[in-house]
Amino acid sequence: MVEPSDSDLAREVVPLLQDLLRADTSNPPGHETRAAVVLKAYLEAAGLPCELVAREPERANLIARIEGTGEGPSLALLGHTDVVPVEDAPDWERGPFSGDLDDNGYVWGRGAVDMKNQTAARAVAIALLARSGWRPRGDLVFVAQADEEDGTHQVGLTWLRHQRPDLACDYSLDEGGGMRLELADGRVLVTLNVGEKATLPALVTVLGEAGHASVPSPSNAVLRLSTIIGRLGQYQPERTVTPAGRRMLELLVGSPDGNLEEAIARAGSLHPWLERTLPARFCTTISPTRLTGSPARNVIPSRASVECDCRVLPGTTPPQLEAELRRALGDDLAYEIAFLEEPTGGTTSPVDSPLARICQEFLDRHDPGATVFPTISTGFNDSHFMRESFGTTAYGFSPFRRSADIDEDARAHARNERVHVEDLVHTTRFHLFAAQRLSEVGRA
Ligand SMILES: [Zn+2]
Numbered sequence: 001m002v003e004p005s006d007s008d009l010a011r012e013v014v015p016l017l018q019d020l021l022r023a024d025t026s027n028p029p030g031h032e033t034r035a036a037v038v039l040k041a042y043l044e045a046a047g048l049p050c051e052l053v054a055r056e057p058e059r060a061n062l063i064a065r066i067e068g069t070g071e072g073p074s075l076a077l078l079g080h081t082d083v084v085p086v087e088d089a090p091d092w093e094r095g096p097f098s099g100d101l102d103d104n105g106y107v108w109g110r111g112a113v114d115m116k117n118q119t120a121a122r123a124v125a126i127a128l129l130a131r132s133g134w135r136p137r138g139d140l141v142f143v144a145q146a147d148e149e150d151g152t153h154q155v156g157l158t159w160l161r162h163q164r165p166d167l168a169c170d171y172s173l174d175e176g177g178g179m180r181l182e183l184a185d186g187r188v189l190v191t192l193n194v195g196e197k198a199t200l201p202a203l204v205t206v207l208g209e210a211g212h213a214s215v216p217s218p219s220n221a222v223l224r225l226s227t228i229i230g231r232l233g234q235y236q237p238e239r240t241v242t243p244a245g246r247r248m249l250e251l252l253v254g255s256p257d258g259n260l261e262e263a264i265a266r267a268g269s270l271h272p273w274l275e276r277t278l279p280a281r282f283c284t285t286i287s288p289t290r291l292t293g294s295p296a297r298n299v300i301p302s303r304a305s306v307e308c309d310c311r312v313l314p315g316t317t318p319p320q321l322e323a324e325l326r327r328a329l330g331d332d333l334a335y336e337i338a339f340l341e342e343p344t345g346g347t348t349s350p351v352d353s354p355l356a357r358i359c360q361e362f363l364d365r366h367d368p369g370a371t372v373f374p375t376i377s378t379g380f381n382d383s384h385f386m387r388e389s390f391g392t393t394a395y396g397f398s399p400f401r402r403s404a405d406i407d408e409d410a411r412a413h414a415r416n417e418r419v420h421v422e423d424l425v426h427t428t429r430f431h432l433f434a435a436q437r438l439s440e441v442g443r444a
Contacts, residue, residue, distance in 0.1 A: 001436050002132045009425045012128065016042050017120040017424065018099035020081070021109030027082035030155070032093060032146035033060040035081035037146050039123055046127035053163065054146075059155040061145040063164065066130055072137025072439050073170035073354070076392070077126060077383060077431060079119025080148035080156065080175070083111035084413050091415050106410075106418040109379040114412035115175045117419045118398045118427065119144055122173070125431035136439040141169055148382050157382045161389040168390035170344070171355045171438065174383045176396020177375065178427065180367075183270040189251065189373035192359055193396030194244050196377040196384055200321055200339060200344025202286075205230060205305040207334040211299045221304035222293045224333050229288050229306055235328035237283035239264070240313055244376045245282050247351050249372055280378045284324055285311045307340070311378060314346045345380055349388040349394050358437045359397050362430050367401060398427045 004012075016038070023034035033054065040050045042062050054060035061082075068074060086096040094100045096313040111117075126142045149158030161167060176193035183189065206228055208221030234419070236321050239260050241249070249256035252267035264282060268275035287309045294301035312321055318339050325337055350356075351374045363370040383394035400423040410416050 001430075002128055002134060002432055004128065006425050007427050009124070010421050011122045013120050013424045013428050014101060014421055015106055016124060017112070017116055017419075018101065020116040020120055021107070021111055022097055024097050025082045026085040026110070027147060027149045027157055028085070030059050030082050030147055030150070030153070030245060032081040033058050035119075036060040036062040036144060037145075038049035039081075039119075043127055043130075043142070046131045048127060048130040052366065053160060055155045055159050059146045059153070061146050061156065061160050062142075063167070064126060064142045066126060066134070066136060066140045068136040068138040068439070070138070073440050074138035075355075075435055075443075076141040076143055076167060076169040076172040076386065077122035077435070078117055078143045078157070078172055078174040078386075079122050080146070080147060080382065081116070081119060081144050082147055082149050082156075083114070083116070085151050088415050093416055095415070101421070105421045107421065107424070108416070108418045110417055112417045112419040113410070114417070117424060118175055121398065121428040122422060122431050124428050125177045125435060128432060129435060134436070136435065138170065138439060140435050140439075141167065142281050143167065145382060157385045161385050166387075169392055170388070171353075172383065172386045172392045172394045173355075173398070173431070173434065174381055174386075174394065174396055175398065176377050176379075176381045176383065178240070178396070178398040178400050179273070180370065180400055181271050181273060181373070185270060187375065188367070188370040190367070190370050190399050191362060191375045192350055192356060192372045193377050194374045195314055195348025195358075196380055197313055198316065198343045199341070199380065200310045200312050200316075200318060200343045201341055201388065202310050202321065202325060203338045203340055204306045204308060204325065204329065205303050205336045205338070207336070208300070208302055208304070211300040211303040213300050217300055220300045221302055222300075224340045225291070225293070225304040225306060228239060228329055228333065230334065231330060232286055232288050232308070232328055235286065238324065239282045241282065242313055242315075242348070242376060244348060244351055244374050247276070247374050248281065251371065276416045277378060280311070281376050282313075284313065284316065284321060285378070286325065286328065312343070314344065314348045314376070316346070318343065345384040348376065349387060349392075353393050355393060355395060356432065358434050358441070359399075360369065360393075361437065362433050363399065366426065367399065397430075399430050401426055
């Protein structure tokens, strides 16, 4: 097995990450080709041919592949190359595009956590395997995709998957998991993202009667809208236990049969992150965000509306969400509900698979005592494209050991985003291990 020392891995992954961080790929506008050419130079120096595949020249994706013998499962390692924009550059302690390595072992920059760290680790893993002459039983594919953070321009994986049916792999690893949770009872869990909730934004329009604003009226649609929004704030959504949700509770507090609300609360008491995020993994969430009222200040409108960012569990249909919205909003005021987009995302992969077991095997070797903890993400990433287009068993997993040490402001999308070299080495080692072990085991 290819198993370099920590210092050899650091010598590979740190400079590559620094170069990626120095390539400003803030999206919008993206300019991900800057990162793609950095990766291309690095991978081709390792003897791995690369393709840049672009719908717009400035927004290239990169694909590289070690061809397998066709006897085993194929694996795609994915990493998006864009980053969210920096709104507060003067407040950063080090430049957001500096790629600085500080004396404490942190590499700084926008994307150090989300997710140039992982993109670099995956590139190093495939490069080292290519350099060693390793031949897998199934193809090992590396994809560095554009436009994940914004995702609306049809230049990243949403476009690429239609152009490149050869990206169909049995398994994939992308962002979304690997967070290490030290529980109040002493246990250690590492998140494995097996699915994501779907986004299904809704527009609720409340109906009233128009009039002159100089004569106030209780039929003012804006006043009625405030009542409706208050109800959304008070609403206690119904709980649903998905297979991943069941596994989560089993791991945390034992069987979830019985009082579900109590089980979720008990699980939440084990870690602040669980307390904050676990409830949303068992229900629809409805967050009112954008408001529209009268077009003129002196006109009482007959219609006023609120856009709701709704996130539903995998398998929830628009009619089911509409029924839930109606339960939340009541039936004594007149309103209309419209869905603004098709449901996006909302897919899951099996909680158990050879790759999930390999993740546990890696922890047993390199983080003994830690247990893989399958989660359904409340957010969003590209894994659902792999599941929908290719039926891939798509996970988010990039294990970290020290990320819990650093401040809230060092994390994804935050000021002072940074990653520790030990974490970079640890996750690079994981990807090397996963690719080689998966090649050894048979199909699921
Ligand atoms: Zn990301």
